Amino acid sequence: MNSPEKRSAPSFTNGVPLLLILKLLAQKEMYGYEIVKSIHQATGEALSFPEGSIYPVLHSMELDGLVKNAERTVQGRKRLYYSLSTRGRNKLESLTTEWRKVSSGVNLALGWGA
Amino acid sequence: MNSPEKRSAPSFTNGVPLLLILKLLAQKEMYGYEIVKSIHQATGEALSFPEGSIYPVLHSMELDGLVKNAERTVQGRKRLYYSLSTRGRNKLESLTTEWRKVSSGVNLALGWGA
DNA sequence: GTATATCCCTAGTGACACTAGGCGTATAGT
DNA sequence: ACTATACGCCTAGTGTCACTAGGGATATAC
Numbered sequence A, B: 001m002n003s004p005e006k007r008s009a010p011s012f013t014n015g016v017p018l019l020l021i022l023k024l025l026a027q028k029e030m031y032g033y034e035i036v037k038s039i040h041q042a043t044g045e046a047l048s049f050p051e052g053s054i055y056p057v058l059h060s061m062e063l064d065g066l067v068k069n070a071e072r073t074v075q076g077r078k079r080l081y082y083s084l085s086t087r088g089r090n091k092l093e094s095l096t097t098e099w100r101k102v103s104s105g106v107n108l109a110l111g112w113g114a
Numbered sequence C: 001g002t003a004t005a006t007c008c009c010t011a012g013t014g015a016c017a018c019t020a021g022g023c024g025t026a027t028a029g030t
Numbered sequence D: 001a002c003t004a005t006a007c008g009c010c011t012a013g014t015g016t017c018a019c020t021a022g023g024g025a026t027a028t029a030c
Helices: A016-027 A032-042 A051-063 A086-109 B016-027 B032-042 B051-063 B086-109
Strands: A067-074 A077-084 B067-074 B077-084
Touching: A016 A032, A016 A051, A016 A077, A016 A086, A016 B086, A032 A051, A032 A077, A032 B086, A051 A067, A051 A077, A077 A086, A086 B016, A086 B032, A086 B086, B016 B032, B016 B051, B016 B077, B016 B086, B032 B051, B032 B077, B051 B067, B051 B077, B077 B086
Parallel strands: none
Antiparallel strands: A067 A077, B067 B077
16 A cells, blocks of 8 residues: 655664775775774764674675775684775775765755854 | 565665755745755755655644644745744754764764864 | 546555564773 | 673664655646
């Protein structure tokens, strides 16, 4: 039937996990759990994504050739370190541009100077 | 099976139509087609949403009590003018706050000064 | 007359974040 | 010794969202 539903609390975070992961990995290689924690502090505690959001993105990024991973064992714990490929770097650049466009467009409409 | 898919081109626009519609209607009442055109120019040509995105949002906003509409005929054409309710104004405020949080959080992570 | 702009609508699709778990290992507390 | 908490990884399923790809109808411009 598809009658209209309520738009109660949209999240504004579509595509943001991917963008932030790309940005973090551009600075240094990281493993998943570390990325989860880093996003929170890199955004000044503003944003936080659960593991269930981050890991699937990491896997699809790998499929897409944006990252490659290397297993490493530290203190008895296995970690999958991810690092950016050239493709990943290009993606970061294009997504950053896109983010700026959307972000400044919305801010303009909201009456903020860019 | 649900194997990981590619994240090729996320849009960064989740929730943005709702936010922009609220903002526009806070300034003056408008009809759907007008909103579609206005978003494009209010965002400095950065953003543009098709009618198929806007009308369903309008309908759900009405369900949610954020707007009410009034039919008016102008030059033989029927228009549905939407205006904000108090609830709509509150929603605009909370969503704006949320947008600022996400927006500045991402920009911080990207290395931009807020 | 016929194209283009105006004005409204919606079923279906695909993409996404997220929930709600599961699994195993190490360390800290008591 | 036991227990809890942090670490570290995983994924099937769900819900929400923008958007596609139409449909329909009326007015103005050429």
